[in-house]
Amino acid sequence: MDFKVADLNLADYGRTEIELAELEMPGLIAMRERFGAEQPLAGARIAGSLHMTTQTAVLIETLVALGADVRWASCNIFSTQDHAAAAVVAGPTGSADAPAGVPVFAWKGETLEEYWWCTQQILDWGTDAEGNPVFANMILDDGGDATLLVHLGVEAEKKNEAPAVDSAKSTEQRIIFEVLNESLAASQTRFTDIAREIKGVTEETTTGVHRLYEMMREGSLLFPAINVNDSVTKSKFDNKYGCRHSLVDGINRATDVLIGGKVAVVCGYGDVGKGCAESLRGQGARVVVTEIDPICALQAAMDGYQVSTLDDVVGTADIIITATGNKDVVTVDQMRAMKQNAILGNIGHFDNEIDMAGLETYPGAVRKNVKPQVDLWTFPEGEGKAIIVLSEGRLMNLGNATGHPSFVMSNSFTNQVLAQIELFTKLEEYPTGVYVLPKHLDEEVARLHLASLGVRLTTLTDEQAGYLGIPVEGPYKSDEYRY
Numbered sequence: 001m002d003f004k005v006a007d008l009n010l011a012d013y014g015r016t017e018i019e020l021a022e023l024e025m026p027g028l029i030a031m032r033e034r035f036g037a038e039q040p041l042a043g044a045r046i047a048g049s050l051h052m053t054t055q056t057a058v059l060i061e062t063l064v065a066l067g068a069d070v071r072w073a074s075c076n077i078f079s080t081q082d083h084a085a086a087a088v089v090a091g092p093t094g095s096a097d098a099p100a101g102v103p104v105f106a107w108k109g110e111t112l113e114e115y116w117w118c119t120q121q122i123l124d125w126g127t128d129a130e131g132n133p134v135f136a137n138m139i140l141d142d143g144g145d146a147t148l149l150v151h152l153g154v155e156a157e158k159k160n161e162a163p164a165v166d167s168a169k170s171t172e173q174r175i176i177f178e179v180l181n182e183s184l185a186a187s188q189t190r191f192t193d194i195a196r197e198i199k200g201v202t203e204e205t206t207t208g209v210h211r212l213y214e215m216m217r218e219g220s221l222l223f224p225a226i227n228v229n230d231s232v233t234k235s236k237f238d239n240k241y242g243c244r245h246s247l248v249d250g251i252n253r254a255t256d257v258l259i260g261g262k263v264a265v266v267c268g269y270g271d272v273g274k275g276c277a278e279s280l281r282g283q284g285a286r287v288v289v290t291e292i293d294p295i296c297a298l299q300a301a302m303d304g305y306q307v308s309t310l311d312d313v314v315g316t317a318d319i320i321i322t323a324t325g326n327k328d329v330v331t332v333d334q335m336r337a338m339k340q341n342a343i344l345g346n347i348g349h350f351d352n353e354i355d356m357a358g359l360e361t362y363p364g365a366v367r368k369n370v371k372p373q374v375d376l377w378t379f380p381e382g383e384g385k386a387i388i389v390l391s392e393g394r395l396m397n398l399g400n401a402t403g404h405p406s407f408v409m410s411n412s413f414t415n416q417v418l419a420q421i422e423l424f425t426k427l428e429e430y431p432t433g434v435y436v437l438p439k440h441l442d443e444e445v446a447r448l449h450l451a452s453l454g455v456r457l458t459t460l461t462d463e464q465a466g467y468l469g470i471p472v473e474g475p476y477k478s479d480e481y482r483y
């Protein structure tokens with residue numbers, strides 16, 4: 001088995017954590033019990049690009065229990081938990097000496113070059129016994145990087161021309177262009193072959209989903225996609241309650257600063273921003289929200305937060321967190337206007353929410369690494385003060401802490417498993433486009449998580465069901481209902 005992780009000897013530690021996580025992931029365990037015998041994913045070769053954490057390990061092993069072959073990379077250079085990666089490679093029945101699990105290509109602290117190498121390893125499965133190339137036939141994506149690479153590769157191969165490396169606007173782009181140029185130089189049609197094999201993709205997060213809808217609108221989407229993010233039991237739980245938990249965890253582990261009494265700014269009051277604002281308020285911070293959308297701004301105001309612009313509050317804030325999925329939300333000039341030792345972090349998917357490129361090239365700005373994923377940036381005398389930047393502007397709840405806890409990820413990942421089964425087994429029902437899972441499956445995911453919290457659900461009487469015009473067993477809401 002080919003794989004690349006930090007240290008396979010961490011497998012025992014990882015296995016213990018996986019076993020503990022399984023107890024908190026009733027949805028995934030129910031998937032194993034329900035579909036284990038049927039093996040609906042037999043024949044699926046899933047390329048997974050999603051934070052390689054303990055919770056993801058339970059997802060991977062659930063996909064395998066349902067018959068899939070899987071290869072995995074992380075979707076962020078800092079989010080891998082090395083012990084979880086090692087345990088997945090060793091497998092539940094194998095060991096560090098005799099790995100018998102799933103090929104994982106992920107470690108905490110990858111360079112961007114390594115990151116894109118890992119992404120290629122999950123798409124390209126080498127050759128079979130007869131020497132024929134084998135590729136993934138399903139993608140499970142978080143943020144859309146694996147999907148993006150296939151699409152850019154196909155485009156380059158179609159034109160027989162990749163973008164010039166020196167035309168890249170960022171390091172990230174330069175590396176992708178290098179990959180495409182190398183692939184073309186080797187006269188491969190690798191990405192075209194991969195795209196032909198791919199039946200579909202299931203996408204985990206808001207930012208990846210944006211990319212998919214954009215490609216659909218442009219007419220460039222190459223295969224069907226299920227938008228897992230917009231299952232209610234994903235975005236209204238993981239994005240909100242997950243971040244409510246892991247945001248302060250990240251701040252605490254990075255800085256251990258007392259949050260109570262401080263001024264904290266949350267940029268963006270979508271699902272993630274709502275969870276972040278609540279968690280900071282829960283710690284006693286005075287929270288200010290920034291928004292561009294009048295509906296979300298009004299929601300924040302009605303929830304009791306001050307709503308302002310970043311420029312208005314940047315000089316008084318102790319903690320500033322971006323949660324927008326947008327770019328350039330915090331500029332270098334705003335960083336220069338921050339208080340001494342203000343903490344700046346991003347919990348949105350990509351690192352361009354904070355202008356890190358601008359900070360890194362600002363004349364005279366000096367970076368001092370305090371510890372992994374915590375940097376003190378000092379501006380030259382008279383041009384700003386010093387600020388603490390978390391995870392180099394990448395999602396700090398996974399870089400500085402361990403991301404969301406198992407129970408909430410069980411909801412997200414049960415949606416992922418159902419979406420993979422749906423696309424792989426009913427492909428003819430999904431012509432190229434972007435879909436969400438049907439409401440009854442969304443409700444089912446929630447139902448699977450009630451018992452372990454001691455929730456007792458009220459059952460509709462036939463008369464009540466008739467009065468509301470809905471079946472006793474659901475679905476209970478229209479697709480337009482907003483929860």
Ligand code: NAI
Nearest residue numbers: 205206207268270271272290291292293324325326348349
């Ligand atoms: P959302 O679309 O619900 O919320 C984003 C909000 O930001 C919107 O209300 C939008 O109006 C606002 N916004 C956009 N530009 C802004 C600006 N310049 N200033 C202030 N507000 C602005 O998206 P959601 O689901 O909250 O996700 C946000 C980001 O977090 C995405 O990149 C998503 O992929 C990521 N995410 C991260 C997670 C994590 O564990 N770190 C978990 C789930 C999502």
